[in-house]
Amino acid sequence: MSASAVPNGLRRAQADSVWVRRGLTIAALLVVGLLIVIPLVNVFAQALASGVVVYWNNLFGDHDTFESIKLTLIVAPTALALNVIFGIAAAWAIAKFTFPGRTLLTALIDLPFSVSPVVAGLIFVLIFGLQGYVGPFLRRDGYAAMPYLLAGLAAAISVLGYLALRPTHREARHRFWNYPWSTIVLGCALVFAIVLLPQLYLDVWPHGKSLKIIFATPGLILATAFITFPFVARELIPVMEAVGVEEELAAVSLGANGWQLFWQITVPNIKWGLIYGIILCNARAMGEFGAVYVVSGHIAGQTDTMPLRIEKLFQEYNLPGSFAVASLLTLVALATLLAKVALDRAEATRRRAAAEETTASAVETTS
Amino acid sequence: MASVNRQVLPGFALSLGYSVFYLSVLVLIPIAACFLKASTLSFDAFWHAVWTDRARAAYALTFGAAFIAASINAVMGLLIAWVLVRYPFPFKKLVDSLVDLPLALPTAVAGLVYSALYVPTGWLGQYLVPLGIQGAYTRLGIVLVLVFVGLPFVVRTVQPILEDLDPEMEDVSASLGATRWQTFRHVILPLLYPALVTGFGLAFARGVGEYGAVVFVSGNMPFRTEIAPILIVARLEEFAYSEATAIAVVLLVLSFASLVAINSIERFTTRHER
Amino acid sequence: MSIAIERVAKRFGSFVALDDVSLEVPDGTLLALLGPSGSGKTTLLRIIAGLEIADAGRVISDGQDITHQAARDRKVGFVFQHYALFRHMTVAENIAYGLEVRKAPRAEIRARVDEMLELIRLDFLKNRYPGQLSGGQRQRVALARALAAQPSVLLLDEPFGALDAKVRQELRKWIRRLHDEIHVTSIFVTHDQEEAFEVADRVVVMNHARIEQVGTPSEVYARPATAFVHQFLGNVSSFRGTVHGDRFQLDGTSSYFPVQERLANGPAVACVRHHDIKVHAQPNGHDAFPAVVRHVNTAGALIRCELERSADGSRLAAELCHEHGVPEGLHPGARVFVELTNVRVFADAAQ
Numbered sequence: 001m002s003a004s005a006v007p008n009g010l011r012r013a014q015a016d017s018v019w020v021r022r023g024l025t026i027a028a029l030l031v032v033g034l035l036i037v038i039p040l041v042n043v044f045a046q047a048l049a050s051g052v053v054v055y056w057n058n059l060f061g062d063h064d065t066f067e068s069i070k071l072t073l074i075v076a077p078t079a080l081a082l083n084v085i086f087g088i089a090a091a092w093a094i095a096k097f098t099f100p101g102r103t104l105l106t107a108l109i110d111l112p113f114s115v116s117p118v119v120a121g122l123i124f125v126l127i128f129g130l131q132g133y134v135g136p137f138l139r140r141d142g143y144a145a146m147p148y149l150l151a152g153l154a155a156a157i158s159v160l161g162y163l164a165l166r167p168t169h170r171e172a173r174h175r176f177w178n179y180p181w182s183t184i185v186l187g188c189a190l191v192f193a194i195v196l197l198p199q200l201y202l203d204v205w206p207h208g209k210s211l212k213i214i215f216a217t218p219g220l221i222l223a224t225a226f227i228t229f230p231f232v233a234r235e236l237i238p239v240m241e242a243v244g245v246e247e248e249l250a251a252v253s254l255g256a257n258g259w260q261l262f263w264q265i266t267v268p269n270i271k272w273g274l275i276y277g278i279i280l281c282n283a284r285a286m287g288e289f290g291a292v293y294v295v296s297g298h299i300a301g302q303t304d305t306m307p308l309r310i311e312k313l314f315q316e317y318n319l320p321g322s323f324a325v326a327s328l329l330t331l332v333a334l335a336t337l338l339a340k341v342a343l344d345r346a347e348a349t350r351r352r353a354a355a356e357e358t359t360a361s362a363v364e365t366t367s
Numbered sequence: 368m369a370s371v372n373r374q375v376l377p378g379f380a381l382s383l384g385y386s387v388f389y390l391s392v393l394v395l396i397p398i399a400a401c402f403l404k405a406s407t408l409s410f411d412a413f414w415h416a417v418w419t420d421r422a423r424a425a426y427a428l429t430f431g432a433a434f435i436a437a438s439i440n441a442v443m444g445l446l447i448a449w450v451l452v453r454y455p456f457p458f459k460k461l462v463d464s465l466v467d468l469p470l471a472l473p474t475a476v477a478g479l480v481y482s483a484l485y486v487p488t489g490w491l492g493q494y495l496v497p498l499g500i501q502g503a504y505t506r507l508g509i510v511l512v513l514v515f516v517g518l519p520f521v522v523r524t525v526q527p528i529l530e531d532l533d534p535e536m537e538d539v540s541a542s543l544g545a546t547r548w549q550t551f552r553h554v555i556l557p558l559l560y561p562a563l564v565t566g567f568g569l570a571f572a573r574g575v576g577e578y579g580a581v582v583f584v585s586g587n588m589p590f591r592t593e594i595a596p597i598l599i600v601a602r603l604e605e606f607a608y609s610e611a612t613a614i615a616v617v618l619l620v621l622s623f624a625s626l627v628a629i630n631s632i633e634r635f636t637t638r639h640e641r
Numbered sequence: 642m643s644i645a646i647e648r649v650a651k652r653f654g655s656f657v658a659l660d661d662v663s664l665e666v667p668d669g670t671l672l673a674l675l676g677p678s679g680s681g682k683t684t685l686l687r688i689i690a691g692l693e694i695a696d697a698g699r700v701i702s703d704g705q706d707i708t709h710q711a712a713r714d715r716k717v718g719f720v721f722q723h724y725a726l727f728r729h730m731t732v733a734e735n736i737a738y739g740l741e742v743r744k745a746p747r748a749e750i751r752a753r754v755d756e757m758l759e760l761i762r763l764d765f766l767k768n769r770y771p772g773q774l775s776g777g778q779r780q781r782v783a784l785a786r787a788l789a790a791q792p793s794v795l796l797l798d799e800p801f802g803a804l805d806a807k808v809r810q811e812l813r814k815w816i817r818r819l820h821d822e823i824h825v826t827s828i829f830v831t832h833d834q835e836e837a838f839e840v841a842d843r844v845v846v847m848n849h850a851r852i853e854q855v856g857t858p859s860e861v862y863a864r865p866a867t868a869f870v871h872q873f874l875g876n877v878s879s880f881r882g883t884v885h886g887d888r889f890q891l892d893g894t895s896s897y898f899p900v901q902e903r904l905a906n907g908p909a910v911a912c913v914r915h916h917d918i919k920v921h922a923q924p925n926g927h928d929a930f931p932a933v934v935r936h937v938n939t940a941g942a943l944i945r946c947e948l949e950r951s952a953d954g955s956r957l958a959a960e961l962c963h964e965h966g967v968p969e970g971l972h973p974g975a976r977v978f979v980e981l982t983n984v985r986v987f988a989d990a991a992q
Contacts, residue, residue: 012692012712014453014537016547021454028450029462031443034491035515036465039480042490046483114622116576118596119401119615122603126404131608287473289579294600307475307579314479314583323483326476333471337464535725538692541712542719543739543790553738557729639729639770 040330047327050320058324065325067302068309075217075305076285079225083281084274087232092262095240109233112226121223121294128213135214142211147204151196158191159184165259215297220305223291228284235277239270272350276343283336287329401619404612416610417617421589422598429595430621432506433574436513440570441563443514444521451522452529470519478583481512485584504586509594512580517570524566528559560636568629575622642703642716642793642826643668644689649698651684658684659695660850666828668703671820673841674830677873680847682830683798689828690796691715702793718787718825722799724779726771732782733758733767739790757785760819777808784816788823797829801836813840834874838862846870864901868987871912878918878957880981881989884909889986893952896928898984908989917983918959920946922970929978932957937971939963946971948979 016024048055060066093099094106112120129135162184199205213219247265256264289307296303304312306325313322405413416422450456451463469477485492485502495502502508532555540550578596585592595618602611644666651659659681666672674682687693689700691712700708707715718739727735736757740750758764761781771779780800787795800816801809817840820827831837837844838858846853846861846869854866865871868879882891884906889898891911898911921929935956936947943960950957959979970977 011534011538012694014534016453020547024446025450025454025456028447029456031447032462032465035443035518036468038490039477039484039515040465040468042484043476043480045490046480114572116578116596116618118578118599119576119619122599122611122615123400125603126400126608126612129608131606283471287475289473289475289582290576290596293578294603307473310475310479311582319483322479326473326479329473329476333468333473333476336471337467340467341460341464533725535721535723536727538690538712539719539721539725539727539786540738540742542690542692542715542717543742543786544713544716545738545742546713549742553742554727557727639772 043323043326043330046319046323049323054320055324055327058321059328062321064304065309065313065321068304068306068325069328071217071220071302071304072286072306075220075224076282078221079228079285080278080281082221082225083229083232084278086229087236087277088274090233091236091240092266095237106237109230112228112230117227117288117290118294120226121291124219124223124226124291124295125214128219130214132214138213139210141208143205143207147196147199150199151192154195155188155192158187161259162187163258165257214295215303217303219295220292220303223295224285224288227288227291228281231281231284232274232277235273235280236270239273240266272343272347276340279336279339279343283333286332401612401616405609405616408609408613412609413613416602416607416613421593422595422614422617424590425593425595425598426617426621428506428509428593429575429618430625432509432513432594433571433577436510436517436574437567437571439510439514440517440521441567444518444566444570445525445559445563447518448522448525448529452526466519466522468519469516474516474577474579475583477515478512478580481508481515481580482584485511503584504588504592506585506592508584509581509592512584513574513577516577516580517573520569520573521563521566524562524569525559528562532558557636561633564629564633564636568626568633571629572622572626575618575625644794644826644828645699645701646685646689647699647701649685649688649695649700651681651688651693651696657850659688662698662850662852664845664852664855666826668826669824670826671817671840671842672828673837673844674828674847675832675834675837675844675873676847676853677832679849681850682845682847685847686796686798686828686830689794690717690719692719716790716793718790718792718795720780720783720787720795720797720800722802724771724776724783724803726779726783726786728771731768731770732763732774735771735782736786736789738786743790753789757789760788761785775808776804777812780804780812781815784819788825792825795825795827797827799830799832802831809836816840846873848873865912865985868910868912871985871987876915876958876960877912878915880911880913880955880957882909882911882986883907884986889984891930891981893950894928894930896930896981898981898986900986904986904988909986910989911981911984911986913981913984915945915958915960916943917981918957919980919982920948920959920961920971921978921980924978929980932977932979934971934973934975934977936973944971948977950979951976 047058058065059069090105090109094102126132127134128138130139162180166180211218213222247269248261251261251265287307288305289311292305293308293311296305296308306329310322310325310329313319313325408416447466451459451466456462482503483489485495485508487493487496489503492502500507502511536554536558537550540554545553576596578594578600581594582597585594585597587593587597595614599611599614599618602608602614644664646662646664646666649659649662650657662681662685664685674685676682684693688695691707691710691714695708698708699706702715727738730738733754736754737750740753745753754767755764758767761784763778763781763785766774766778766782771782774782780803784797784800801812804812813836829840841858843855844858844861845855848869854861854870856864861870862874865874871877872879880891882889884890884900884904886906887900887903889900889909889911890896891898900909919929931951932948933951934946935949938945942963944963945958945960947956947958949955957979
């Protein structure tokens, strides 16, 4: 028995006999083939069964299907954008600061993973549905709360902006940077009033109109955003924690404020984690079924996303149609896998290059 | 394999045990929210909503199918992880990436294609139905699609442990006279138990909540192939919000209980670390 | 059990781990494989254990050719540097493992485990897990585990490398005593010369995939066969020179030194231990050459001084005793005269 009979750098004591190896490998490949490969190929086979022309018509000739594609292309990116903003904010807070409730917040980010999507959708219906807590109010005069929401959002942004732009060094602060509490309270009230009053005065929002959330696009966006929120945040937290701590300290000691720190130090470093999180989030957002099913209302052509459209076509026994839509989503899934592999490789080479660099510079300094 | 920590898709870079612990804590929160609503029902009405024969059948099917699927995944996942880590074969990288497909693929697509495969005219059904194996619109179909959905969880939790396994352990075991099988059973497998239990827990939790895939495959026949989430949706469509919430509460409580059980098994398997 | 290695060779890719190595290990010997990292000592040990297979050559045990025998079938006990204890098993279960896999009767296993625990004096830790033990305790358990299965040969790979100095000392003495009691043929790998000398009956010095010398500790120290052995054991300074017949002429001087063994005429290397280098203030008629003191270190048991030869600027070091205090005139920049004693001359192998 020569060394070449031992596979792949395994030591001799770890080498299983040839039959065991072959048997297990074939068994594993059979499982993967049966469970994953065959269904994957079948999707495309069924979609193209009647030829490319029929396939095309199924997708773009059918009005409702086409609308569902457009709807998915609105809902998923919007949910994605929301999740990126909130994900960065949450990751920033968790990674950079300690505050009471930090562990709880981290755990809450995992919440959507732990409940059935149906239950998640159910909770939204409980809040915004016709018989829910806020539902009747929304129906009667849905836009009445908008001015206050917008004003509140503006006030929150101004507080964050104040904290971000505040110079780090005490000596650099003058005038109102030095009285945080009073400034924030006054500033909040001021911004709130400034944003609120014109809306009320100019009567911007319609009266007596119902604001549809459930059974309409906003509900779909909300439900999708809830389910996919963890992907971006979870990818960013470890990256932010690990990244550039020394660089950040250096920047802070040189007087950079929060805003500069974020853009110039943090963002370049979290680039890859962010892209990764976005890709995962998008895949899940486009494919989400359970939660969206519950909040959707199934009005064909209006509130059916692509997964819901698949189900509707399936119920109508239109298999070629539903497989056509399924094939599009499968392509997105495959693209996601490809992107993941590419990113992994890029990350590995980047890490190897960084390691070589540090050893090279270490050698330089010692010789 | 290079970047191990990125091997797992949807953020499951969770460490052993941590994930199941948090999952169990987190189920408490929706329970609280649903509880608020469900508490509008009187105790009788609540009981009446959640403990019908139909509902009981749905719970049994939901948890039973998820359990069986997760158990199958534990075995298959271990097999796949072992082969991926230890043996060379062509296109290994491709197979490794494909293992993540169930995480990236929309559940509706999974359900659709699984049901189409196992009907008598399907690619697999044409061979299996004459043998008496009905994959579509049966409980077997539900289990099959849940196995698909949960497969990556076990593979990805076990894989890093296998990769980091100290080869000296196997050297020692061989020098002490053990056969490969003995080494596997007594030395390697016990070190994998925590990861297997975690993977099982994750696959189980996923299976219990799965909706999209099952809807296509099961046919949703009450008492036979209706899972609890489908029952919840049925109630919602009747605008019986309170009843739907009541069933959701039961589902959440049962999920919580099973996650706690899995977590304690996991702590048992790592008792030697403390 | 005696072991014989015949012309064993092993490569890993392009790296040559062992190059035509032959060795005889008589039954009952406690042998040390000593050398720097990469010298091949661990590879040789693993080949004896059956954890590697030699590319060429034979391994013979008590007359039987076991070159291709699986590790599992050789009755070897192996102890690793990092213990490799099964952390999910208790101490007792670890020790019992070798017997369990051979399906020994339960009563016998229990008796043997108790016997071993008593031997290593850790009965009170019987039901603990390895994670709860100290490093020294773990290593003793690893030894007990290896010995429980009554191996014919005991192999240890840098067994004390992961322990701190004091524990290392204790375990060295302990393993010497154990061997005196049990007389199992034992081979251990170390890069620590002190350890090899203290514990072993015979020492094998290895370097770059070859055996440089085999002998008892005193043989190897007093009569090193090659320049490498001389340099590896103890602190040594080397000097270039030429061999003429039976004398060695130090380059740049007219000093001659006797040559211990026949060497071909031509370039050669002389090695002198630092404490054999004498430093004088005056030439005094000895064969001393001039040098300048560059650095003096008086902290420690010996006075260490670094000198620079005036002839060619090469550096050497000398160690002097504190007996008479620091000699006058021994300060940086001072001109002194260096006398070499106990000079050993070797062929000039490219080092």
